[in-house]
Amino acid sequence: MATTKTAAKPAAKKTTTKSSSSKAKSEGNEFQDFFVDELKDIYWAEKHLAKALPKMQKAATSEELAMAFEKHTQETKLHAEILEQVFGMFDEKAVAKKCDAMAGLLEEADGIIEDTEEGTMIRDAALILAAQKVEHYEIATYGTLVVFARTMGRDDVADLLAQVLENEKATDVALTTVAEGFINKEAASE
Numbered sequence: 001m002a003t004t005k006t007a008a009k010p011a012a013k014k015t016t017t018k019s020s021s022s023k024a025k026s027e028g029n030e031f032q033d034f035f036v037d038e039l040k041d042i043y044w045a046e047k048h049l050a051k052a053l054p055k056m057q058k059a060a061t062s063e064e065l066a067m068a069f070e071k072h073t074q075e076t077k078l079h080a081e082i083l084e085q086v087f088g089m090f091d092e093k094a095v096a097k098k099c100d101a102m103a104g105l106l107e108e109a110d111g112i113i114e115d116t117e118e119g120t121m122i123r124d125a126a127l128i129l130a131a132q133k134v135e136h137y138e139i140a141t142y143g144t145l146v147v148f149a150r151t152m153g154r155d156d157v158a159d160l161l162a163q164v165l166e167n168e169k170a171t172d173v174a175l176t177t178v179a180e181g182f183i184n185k186e187a188a189s190e
Contacts, residue, residue, distance in 0.1 A: 045102035046080040121186035135172040
């Protein structure tokens, strides 16, 4: 059986009438759209964390850990307000988009509460682990968003997000201090 080869037509070359500066502007808008999408993700994370922290506070055995969770609940609500301000700086409505990462971390925290015995330091050590996983996720996200904002020339936005980033880092340090102060030792001896 003979086959006939047909010559492939060369692909039509796209011609663009956009100047390189308008192309850069278009790409910049796509980057800004991506940035805003990530703001929606972390906004969801903050809103849901603000609801989860009181449950973690109630599950905590030690007064110190309960107080740390109470303090972070208030800070988390402030973080959401700062994000609302950032949305406004981009003329965007503050809208939350489900953050699968935070949803998973909060589900894990719920599992820790279910899987540990009430009134034990083991539960507190486990709650600190869960909370620090959340903090590390937030630190990574805010750190990247700060860099993105600076890349877009939005130092005003970067400065606000950097404040949140520093607060998240301070919370992580505070949780470590509580854990190393007595909780981990007492948990190990239970």
